[in-house]
Amino acid sequence: MLNQPLLTQLKQWQHRARVEAECIADWWASHTVDHANGGFYGEVSRENRPVAGANKSIIQHSRILWFFSEYALLSGSARYRQLATRAFQYLIEHFDDDKYGAVVWLLDHQGEVVNDKKQTYAISFAIYGLVAYYKLSADELALSKATDYFSLLETHAKDAVHNGYVEAFSGNWQPLADVRLSGEDENFPKTMNTHLHVLEAYTALHAVAPTRQTHQALANLIDIFERHIIDHSSAHLRLFMELDWCERSTVWSYGHDIECSWLMFETLEVLADPERLARLTPLVVRMAETTLAEGIGNKGQVLDRFDCKTQRRHPTSQWWVQAEGLVGFLNGFLLTKSPLLPPVINDIWQFIEDFHRDNEFGEWHYLATCDQSNLPLTYKAGAWKAPYHNGRAMMEISKLVDRIRHQQETTVAQ
Numbered sequence: 001m002l003n004q005p006l007l008t009q010l011k012q013w014q015h016r017a018r019v020e021a022e023c024i025a026d027w028w029a030s031h032t033v034d035h036a037n038g039g040f041y042g043e044v045s046r047e048n049r050p051v052a053g054a055n056k057s058i059i060q061h062s063r064i065l066w067f068f069s070e071y072a073l074l075s076g077s078a079r080y081r082q083l084a085t086r087a088f089q090y091l092i093e094h095f096d097d098d099k100y101g102a103v104v105w106l107l108d109h110q111g112e113v114v115n116d117k118k119q120t121y122a123i124s125f126a127i128y129g130l131v132a133y134y135k136l137s138a139d140e141l142a143l144s145k146a147t148d149y150f151s152l153l154e155t156h157a158k159d160a161v162h163n164g165y166v167e168a169f170s171g172n173w174q175p176l177a178d179v180r181l182s183g184e185d186e187n188f189p190k191t192m193n194t195h196l197h198v199l200e201a202y203t204a205l206h207a208v209a210p211t212r213q214t215h216q217a218l219a220n221l222i223d224i225f226e227r228h229i230i231d232h233s234s235a236h237l238r239l240f241m242e243l244d245w246c247e248r249s250t251v252w253s254y255g256h257d258i259e260c261s262w263l264m265f266e267t268l269e270v271l272a273d274p275e276r277l278a279r280l281t282p283l284v285v286r287m288a289e290t291t292l293a294e295g296i297g298n299k300g301q302v303l304d305r306f307d308c309k310t311q312r313r314h315p316t317s318q319w320w321v322q323a324e325g326l327v328g329f330l331n332g333f334l335l336t337k338s339p340l341l342p343p344v345i346n347d348i349w350q351f352i353e354d355f356h357r358d359n360e361f362g363e364w365h366y367l368a369t370c371d372q373s374n375l376p377l378t379y380k381a382g383a384w385k386a387p388y389h390n391g392r393a394m395m396e397i398s399k400l401v402d403r404i405r406h407q408q409e410t411t412v413a414q
Contacts, residue, residue, distance in 0.1 A: 001411060001412070002337070002404075002408050006342060007405070007408065009346075010401045010404060010405060011401070013330075013345070013349070013397055013401060014398050014401040014402075016349070017393075017394040017395075017397035017398050018394070018398055020390075021071065021074075021391060021394035021398075022075075023362065023363075024363060024364075024390055024394065025067070025068070025071050025075075025077075025080055025387070026362075027362040027363040028064065028067070028068075028083075028363075028381070028386075028387045028391075029068075029079060029083055031044055031048045031050075031380075032044055032064070032381050034050070034109075037109055037110050037111060038090055038093075038094075038111060039056060039061065039086070039087070039090035039094065040056070040060075040061065040064055040086075040087070041054065041056075041109075041381065042055050042056040042060070042383070043379050043381060043382040043383070044379060044380050044381040044382070045379055045380060046358070046361060046378075046379065046380050047361055048361050048380065051379070053108075053109050054109055054382075055106050055108055055109065055383075056094075056106070056107040056108070056111070057105075057106055057382075057383035057384075058091075058095050058104065058105055058106070058119075058122045058125070058126060059121075059122055059386070060381070060382065060386045061087065061095060061129075062091065062122070062125040062126045062128065063125060063129065063386035063387065064083075064386050064387065065084060065087035065088055065091060065129035065132065065133060066125070066128050066129040066132045066388060066392075067386065067387040067388055067392070068080045068081075068083040068084035068087060068387075069084040069087075069088075069129065069132035069133040069135065069136045070132050070136075070391075070395060071391065072136055073132075073135055073136045074395060081136065081137075084132075084133055084137075085133075087133075088130070088133045088139070088142060090111075091103070091126065091130075092141070092145070093111075094107055094111040095107065096145065097116065097171070100116075100118075100171055101148065101149070101152045102118055102126070102148075102149050102152050103118075103122060103123055103149070104116040104117070104118075104171065105118075105119055105122060116170075116171030117168055117171060118157075118169040118170070118171065119168045119181065120153060120157045120165050120166065120167055120194050120198065121167070121181055121193065121194040121197055121198075123149050123152070123153055123157075124153070124194070124197045124198045124202075125197060125201065126145075126146075126149055127146045127149050127202075127204070127205055128201040128204050130142045130143070130145050130146035131143070131201070131205050131207075131208055131209075132204070134208060135208060143209060146205055146209075147209065150202070150205055150214070150217075153165065153198070154213070154217060156169060156173045157169070159243060161243070162243050162244050162245060163220070163224060163228075164190050164195065164224055164228065164245070165194060166179070166190065167180070167188075167189055167190065167191060168180075168181075181193065181194065182384070185240075186240045186248060188248050189241075189243050190240075190241040190242070190243065190245070191239060191240055191241070192229050192238060192239045192240075192241075192253075192256060192260075193239070193256065195221065195224060195225070195229060196259070196260055196263065198221060199218075199221045199222075199225070199264070200263055200267075202214060202217055202221060203218060203263075203267045203270050203271075206218050206270055206271070207270045215271070218267060218270070218271055219271060219273065219276070221267070222267060222271065222276060225260070225264060226280060226283070228241070228245045229241075230260075230283065234290070235257075235286045235287050235289075235290040236252040236253075236257055236287075236290065237252070237253065237256055237257055239251065239256070249308070250307065250308055250309055251305045251306060251308060251314075252306040252308065253305045254291050254294070254295030254302055254303050254304065254305060254306070254321065255302060255304065255305075255318070255320060255321030255324055255325070257291045257295070258287070258288060258321075258324050258328030258329070259324035259327075259328060260287060261284050261285075261287040261288045261291070261331065261332065262284075262288075262324075262327050262328045262396075264280065264283075264284050264287075265284045265331060265335070268280055268281065268284075281335065285332060285335055285336055288328055288329060288331070288332035291325075291328070291329075292329070292332075292340065292341070292344060294306070295313075296344065296347075297313075297317075299347075299355070300344070300347025300348060300350060301317045301322060301348065301355075301368070302317070302322055302348065303315060303317070303321075304316050304317065304321060315371070316368070316371045317351070317355065317367065317368035317371055318366060319364045319365060319366055319367075319385070319390060320389035320390070322348055322351060322352050322356060323352075323389040323390040323392070323393035324389065324393065325348050326345060326348050326349070326352075326393050326397060327392075327393050327396045327397065329344055329345050329348070330396075330397060330400045330401075330404075331400060333404065334400055334403055334404055334407070351368070352364070354370075355368035355369045355370050355371075356368055356369075358380070361380070363380050363381075364390055365380075366378040366379065366380070366385055
């Protein structure tokens with residue numbers, strides 16, 4: 001049973017999340033639409049100025065597609081529905097590779113291909129965005145493309161020898177020497193991050209169009225996380241691996257740990273496998289508990305990472321880590337009702353308000369302002385920053401509060 005102060009707190013979180021979701025949606029609608037060249041600007045500065053000539057990334061674009069589709073579905077807004085359609089049409093017309101399939105990695109500002117490589121992570125986000133648009137529009141082309149991309153990943157990216165998914169390929173699906181997702185990543189053929197977002201995309205696809213193939217792929221991914229990616233001794237994720245799953249990680253990522261905890265639980269519910277749900281829910285909870293025990297900074301924020309070589313925690317805060325912390329800990333509260341979690345959630349909210357939310361120009365800072373004295377300011381919108389993490393967090397918080405309140409009502413009725 002939840003006491004009245006906590007029930008009041010839940011309502012306040014839900015109201016705050018709904019208001020913030022609309023602020024995020026309005027900012028992206030107001031400042032990122034590229035009327036001259038189509039689609040959305042590849043980069044917008046902290047002061048809301050489009051960066052002339054900035055390339056357009058499939059990561060950013062598919063996340064924009066996902067967000068406007070999901071938020072239009074939630075809000076019923078015609079404005080956001082139109083922007084979701086704009087994002088869908090641009091993806092099909094410019095990012096979709098009609099020769100070799102799936103999506104290309106990078107376009108110039110006019111929509112011409114700059115880099116046609118096939119990055120498994122990127123194709124997964126395209127599936128994620130296309131499924132969201134299908135939910136909104138019932139457009140069969142969106143579902144057909146998502147299904148095609150799924151089949152291409154299963155055909156080309158899946159490792160037939162060791163299982164799992166390889167990071168990247170050339171435009172025509174040939175091996176690449178450099179498979180890194182970004183300059184911050186290590187050059188290894190398998191990563192936690194890619195598998196996490198394949199899991200996310202396949203979960204979304206299976207939820208709207210379940211088949212034997214999607215069920216098998218999703219169950220296999222859950223098993224991969226259990227066997228190869230989650231370190232059961234530490235309850236952290238292994239980040240970088242060889243083809244045979246030999247670990248090459250040197251850090252733990254608290255943001256990914258807490259994100260994985262709630263995404264895995266979402267997958268387990270969609271998969272509807274009682275045995276896996278019962279077996280793995282305690283592991284989901286343990287990952288959240290480990291982040292709580294090890295990954296909270298002195299301002300109440302979720303820290304970025306832990307360096308296993310130096311044994312030091314990295315204090316810098318990126319916006320997405322705090323967003324995932326809110327969802328992951330609230331999901332943990334749904335599962336455990338631990339009294340330790342509400343104060344932590346409150347602290348993260350306060351940290352976002354104090355250091356991430358930009359009350360001058362809108363949206364959230366990429367880096368917390370308390371971390372910017374020795375680091376350059378970065379873009380407000382760009383290749384790696386879209387309304388996906390914080391926008392999704394606000395929508396997920398609202399849904400989780402409804403679930404927790406429903407649990408309470410059911411308990412009282414009994």
